Amino acid sequence: MNRLKTITIILSIGLLIWLGPFRLFAENQSPTDKHKPHDFRATKAMVVAAHPLAVKAGVQILRRGGNAIDAAIATAAALNAAEPFASGIGGGGFMVVYLAKEKKVTVINFRERAPAASQPTMFHLNGQLQPKWRRTHGLAVAVPGALAGWNYALQKYGTLSLGEVFKEAIKIAEEGFPVSDTFSSINKDEYEKLLEMDGEDSCYLHDGFPFEPGDIFRNPSLAKTLRLISVRGPEVFYKGEIAQKIVQAVQEKGGIMTMEDLSSYQPLETKPLRSTYKDFEIWTIPPPGSGGLHIIQLLSIFENLPLKEWGYLSPHYIHYFTEALRFLFADRARYLGDPEFVKVPVAKLISKKYARSIIEKIKPEKVATTYLSNELFYRDLNSDEVENTTHLCVVDEQGNIVSLTQSINHFFGSGIVPEGTGFLLNNHMDDFSRDPKSPNAPGSRRHPLSSMGPLILFHQGEPFLVLGSPGGTRIFSSLTQIILNIIEFGLGLDEAIEAPRFFSYSVNGQARPLYVEKRIPAPVLDQLRQWGHQISLRETYDKYFGGAQGILILPRGQGLRGGADSRRDGTGGGY
Amino acid sequence: MKHQNVKNSTNGLLSLLINIFFCSSLFWALSPWLHSQEALPHFSSPAIITSAGQSAEVQLAAVIAKRAGLEATLIKMATPADLKGTKTLILVLGASLKGLGAAGLDMNQEIDRVKSLLQACQEKKIPIICLHLGGESRRGELSDKIINLFLPQANLALAVRSGNQDDLFTTICQKNNIPLILLERASEGVTYFKEIFQLK
Numbered sequence: 001m002n003r004l005k006t007i008t009i010i011l012s013i014g015l016l017i018w019l020g021p022f023r024l025f026a027e028n029q030s031p032t033d034k035h036k037p038h039d040f041r042a043t044k045a046m047v048v049a050a051h052p053l054a055v056k057a058g059v060q061i062l063r064r065g066g067n068a069i070d071a072a073i074a075t076a077a078a079l080n081a082a083e084p085f086a087s088g089i090g091g092g093g094f095m096v097v098y099l100a101k102e103k104k105v106t107v108i109n110f111r112e113r114a115p116a117a118s119q120p121t122m123f124h125l126n127g128q129l130q131p132k133w134r135r136t137h138g139l140a141v142a143v144p145g146a147l148a149g150w151n152y153a154l155q156k157y158g159t160l161s162l163g164e165v166f167k168e169a170i171k172i173a174e175e176g177f178p179v180s181d182t183f184s185s186i187n188k189d190e191y192e193k194l195l196e197m198d199g200e201d202s203c204y205l206h207d208g209f210p211f212e213p214g215d216i217f218r219n220p221s222l223a224k225t226l227r228l229i230s231v232r233g234p235e236v237f238y239k240g241e242i243a244q245k246i247v248q249a250v251q252e253k254g255g256i257m258t259m260e261d262l263s264s265y266q267p268l269e270t271k272p273l274r275s276t277y278k279d280f281e282i283w284t285i286p287p288p289g290s291g292g293l294h295i296i297q298l299l300s301i302f303e304n305l306p307l308k309e310w311g312y313l314s315p316h317y318i319h320y321f322t323e324a325l326r327f328l329f330a331d332r333a334r335y336l337g338d339p340e341f342v343k344v345p346v347a348k349l350i351s352k353k354y355a356r357s358i359i360e361k362i363k364p365e366k367v368a369t370t371y372l373s374n375e376l377f378y379r380d381l382n383s384d385e386v387e388n389t390t391h392l393c394v395v396d397e398q399g400n401i402v403s404l405t406q407s408i409n410h411f412f413g414s415g416i417v418p419e420g421t422g423f424l425l426n427n428h429m430d431d432f433s434r435d436p437k438s439p440n441a442p443g444s445r446r447h448p449l450s451s452m453g454p455l456i457l458f459h460q461g462e463p464f465l466v467l468g469s470p471g472g473t474r475i476f477s478s479l480t481q482i483i484l485n486i487i488e489f490g491l492g493l494d495e496a497i498e499a500p501r502f503f504s505y506s507v508n509g510q511a512r513p514l515y516v517e518k519r520i521p522a523p524v525l526d527q528l529r530q531w532g533h534q535i536s537l538r539e540t541y542d543k544y545f546g547g548a549q550g551i552l553i554l555p556r557g558q559g560l561r562g563g564a565d566s567r568r569d570g571t572g573g574g575y
Numbered sequence: 576m577k578h579q580n581v582k583n584s585t586n587g588l589l590s591l592l593i594n595i596f597f598c599s600s601l602f603w604a605l606s607p608w609l610h611s612q613e614a615l616p617h618f619s620s621p622a623i624i625t626s627a628g629q630s631a632e633v634q635l636a637a638v639i640a641k642r643a644g645l646e647a648t649l650i651k652m653a654t655p656a657d658l659k660g661t662k663t664l665i666l667v668l669g670a671s672l673k674g675l676g677a678a679g680l681d682m683n684q685e686i687d688r689v690k691s692l693l694q695a696c697q698e699k700k701i702p703i704i705c706l707h708l709g710g711e712s713r714r715g716e717l718s719d720k721i722i723n724l725f726l727p728q729a730n731l732a733l734a735v736r737s738g739n740q741d742d743l744f745t746t747i748c749q750k751n752n753i754p755l756i757l758l759e760r761a762s763e764g765v766t767y768f769k770e771i772f773q774l775k
Binding site for chain 2: 181184185188189190191192195200206207208209210212213518538539544
């Protein structure tokens with residue numbers, strides 16, 4: 001009996017050693033395909049955002065009786081702790097709010113503003129543009145608006161205080177969480193900037209090196225800052241000791257921000273931009289957010305084209321979409337800027353007549369030779385490799401909705417962290433045009449043009465889809481593709497979000513390549529090449545095209561479906 | 576009695592099988608450790624650190640070198656002209672569309688640059704250390720192209736283990752007889768740099 005026992009033990013040990021490598025191999029396999037479309041489901045209320053801890057923060061607030069605005073701000077603050085490289089109190093954004101009881105849609109603009117001393121040639125030295133000053137320099141930092149915007153929304157439409165909605169963000173920052181592959185890869189990509197602007201001791205580095213997946217990221221300095229704001233209110237950030245630290249950090253890096261710039265910052269509540277697509281109504285943000293305007297333009301263009309006949313991801317669909325984008329980029333450079341300072345012909349640009357005029361310019365099976373807007377164009381736009389920003393959506397039990405996009409611009413923003421505060425300052429001054437004559441040139445207290453486009457789509461008078469995305473100038477292209485995937489091509493919400501994306505633009509009237517995720521079938525790309533498109537292949541699921549989040553509201557109280565982009569760490573939750 | 580003999584011989588055979596099984600299990604389990612104890616080649620400074628693919632990990636290599644006390648210069652787009660006086664080339668593998676875009680290069684231009692650099696190293700007999708520090712997230716079609724092209728020319732390779740889950744580095748290094756050090760995290764490179772460059 002004892003002998004049998006010994007043999008069994010020896011065999012078990014041997015088996016364990018033999019199986020060790022296989023076990024390790026098995027553990028290293030991805031448990032599931034994160035790109036497989038998956039709609040989150042809820043019956044009453046839902047939050048979708050770019051990090052599970054942020055979703056948890058929002059859902060907790062909803063369960064405790066907070067409304068969509070309370071939950072949205074809790075989620076936004078939690079993202080500052082859990083996804084700090086994309087947004088936070090050092091940045092700004094926009095939110096579209098739907099108040100169910102009043103059936104009212106409103107927009108809160110908490111976009112950053114340029115410091116008062118800004119002027120059109122501020123990024124030029126001896127007549128030469130200094131690209132680095134726009135991105136990794138004190139001059140790159142615009143006056144942050146996020147905290148003022150969150151506070152405004154809470155005070156006017158919420159039911160809870162900043163302190164109450166910050167609790168979960170503080171907990172996340174204090175206790176930490178395991179770093180995801182997304183966090184780690186972005187941390188590595190931006191390592192040089194963090195080293196240069198914040199040094200090897202940066203709280204965004206792990207003993208001077210980027211965080212590896214699975215490392216625990218804690219940010220006690222951010223927890224302290226959020227706790228201070230919870231107790232003393234936004235004044236400590238805009239007028240008090242945090243303001244002093246911001247100004248000191250910015251000026252040490254060559255910037256021009258002052259205490260007066262911070263203390264004078266005010267968010268704006270504005271009328272939303274409204275239009276229609278067939279029997280759908282779209283409500284989104286007006287300039288200085290350009291994403292909403294361009295989504296409306298694109299949808300108006302496609303209202304007149306036989307999309308269903310062409311088919312999903314067909315060469316004709318991609319060709320017309322691409323050419324339309326290139327013409328819109330010409331308009332963008334010609335007309336768009338901060339409406340407080342320049343006249344933006346919004347009504348004309350979103351008119352159905354103007355959409356038809358764009359279609360007339362598109363040649364059916366040939367790339368245009370130039371893309372001009374009224375024969376004028378500006379040297380503009382650096383729609384390059386920048387990946388950034390974050391989006392969240394909330395629907396509460398009463399049917400109130402928030403669609404909120406916020407950012408610190410590039411991942412890890414300017415890389416500047418005011419001493420001991422744990423938050424990153426934006427580099428949104430890079431969203432101003434490089435051309436001093438552009439309507440979007442830098443200027444005193446101006447909002448830089450944004451590509452954000454948080455939106456709510458209505459069908460037959462009822463909210464149908466809440467949607468938004470990060471992704472720089474790819475935002476409006478990606479969001480329009482998602483909307484058309486759902487409405488025209490019959491895809492489910494997350495299926496529409498995960499679907500292959502493409503993007504192009506024009507600079508100085510000339511076409512740039514057609515950037516595509518490599519999942520688009522090769523014969524389609526061959527056809528597009530024959531029509532004159534230069535194809536640039538991107539990764540299979542490339543965060544260059546954004547990280548969209550959305551909530552589909554089923555009719556007659558049939559529940560909610562959430563879609564969250566696997567190009568980042570998007571997820572959803574509700575009850 | 577006969578029954579007893581059969582039983583004894585069966586037990587003996589079983590014991591032998593168990594012993595073989597156990598010994599080979601031990602060998603299997605310890606083989607990575609034994610492998611890591613092999614003497615590593617030594618290299619001389621000054622070194623040049625450059626990128627193949629313009630990923631951000633080139634900066635990681637520079638910090639590793641600095642912390643190890645290695646005399647090294649970071650030249651992201653080094654050319655054969657930069658090799659003067661160089662004793663070792665540290666080539667950081669990994670393609671980044673973002674990095675290539677910022678450098679104003681496409682993949683073909685980058686590959687041509689690195690090919691000419693390695694050709695010059697071969698002519699000048701400058702040894703090459705290949706690093707892959709981005710782990711799993713720095714794998715993919717473009718990065719793999721770079722790895723397959725340039726890793727076979729290395730005299731030593733260091734790679735973060737999560738980037739070797741499919742044994743790409745192991746396979747290429749075994750095939751080309753290149754010593755391979757697998758790191759749990761990039762920062763471990765400091766210790767190995769001290770060892771291979773014989774720094775205190």
